[in-house]
Amino acid sequence: MAQTIGFIGLGNMGGPMAANLVKAGHTVRGFDLVPASLEAARAEGITVAGSALAAAEGADVVITMLPAGRHVVEVWTQLAAALPAGTLLIDSSTVDVESARKAHALAEAQGCLSVDAPVSGGTGGAKAGTLTFMAGGAEAAFAKAEPLLKAMGKNVFHCGDAGAGQAAKICNNMILGISMIGVSEAFALGEKLGLSHQALYDVASVSSGQCWSLTTYCPVPGPVPTSPANNGYKPGFAAALMLKDLRLAQAAALASGAATPLGAEAAQVYGLFEGAGHGGEDFSAIINMLRGQGGE
Ligand code: NAD
Known part of the structure; x- marks a missing residue:
């Protein structure tokens, strides 16, 4: 089913991952701090937004692909406070387990669903849509995330509760x-x-x-x-x-x-x-x- 997805962090990995979601028929609104990444995303059919919140507004699912744990916690703090209960947040960055669990807790406190889903497969896998995802989070959240992860990857594993993917x-x-x-x-x-x-x-x-x-x-x-x-x-x-x-x-x-x-x-x-x-x-x-x- 086609969904509206907010995608925050359109770098070497996030850019091609978001492009594969567009190819799978989803509407993707993206944001990055770097103008060149936004331009590249626009060329792939991603609608560019002026902020993380603008990209996430009205989305069914928001995906983050950021450098480190502090960026994820910062962005999820903003998102969880603003998004309606039931919105699914997925973080695919590689971060420390503690930050991943903190991000889950932020989402849970606002009634959002959350999954940590880091990847293996590098930029080649991101472009080809053959990444391996290893996910952590509640069963209901994973079930909602799985079809989207499959649009960006080949192997998707549910490894356990919050932080298990990391x-x-x-x-x-x-x-x-x-x-x-x-x-x-x-x-x-x-x-x-x-x-x-x-x-x-x-x-x-x-x-x-x-x-x-x-x-x-x-x-x-x-x-x-x-x-x-x-x-x-x-x-x-x-x-x-x-x-x-x-x-x-x-x-x-x-x-x-x-x-x-x-x-x-x-x-x-x-x-x-x-x-x-x-x-x-x-x-x-x-x-x-x-x-x-x-x-x-
Ligand atoms: P990258 O530096 O190319 O991309 C990260 C992007 O996040 C940048 O474009 C940056 O501008 C953006 N960003 C940072 N803070 C932001 C904010 N507050 N709002 C919006 N955008 C923001 O890094 P990458 O190679 O795409 O890696 C992303 C994550 O994936 C990292 O955690 C990395 O460890 C992990 N990873 C990378 C690879 C790889 O081969 N490159 C493989 C597996 C996992």
Whole structure:
């Protein structure tokens, strides 16, 4: 059923996601602080509004796709106070679990439905409409959100109550950060031992070292031709975003008392990499620092 959707945050991810909602036949009113993003959205058939509230006014559903938790809480505070009870609010940004739960509470206090629904799949997935959504929130809210999420993505999971989507996202990305460092260390050691990249790949990809960081996103050029290593480590998934997610995982580990020593180490390694000026490179470029290059 065609709906009217307010979309706040039309950046690298939000712009193409909103465009896919238009393609699915919905009426989308968008807002962003950056004029260039508004222009790009207009070209995709999104009606541009002068403020977040103007974009949300009269909408059945409002979606936010913003940089961090403080932006989400700020925008949801305005929205929840102004929108009629029953309006559905969805946040697809990657934020800390605490902010996600705070945003849910703001919505609930005003009688709005709410879902945290962060994504995996990057800008390529956002454009192609193949994102994976991991959602948290009440059953009724998720049921209302699901058809819209399916218009922007391929896999949609309801992970549990408020904040469960963000929890799933940071746990997954902590696995990814740690496994990429592990695979990169193995290639760097193999190089010192005179082992070819292809030989290590052939063995590990069908052995117990097999993982996504090796077989889909191999950090050395050659074995997986589509990985960013074959393209000068152009992102892909930027190291700065990996660092953001690893730090969110560390904040959650500290708050919940979970022991994540390798997650902590991975955050430190990516922190050094970003500090040396490599935050804009794909996160698989971490292999260069482990080889003693690029960590200067
Ligand atoms: P982005 O910086 O390109 O877009 C964020 C947009 O929000 C910007 O255009 C900014 O102007 C806008 N914004 C900030 N405050 C605002 C406000 N108060 N009102 C309206 N607009 C406001 O970032 P992105 O790459 O689109 O990422 C968005 C979120 O998705 C982040 O939380 C990020 O961690 C997450 N994410 C990104 C990727 C990726 O590959 N880029 C992948 C998965 C998840």
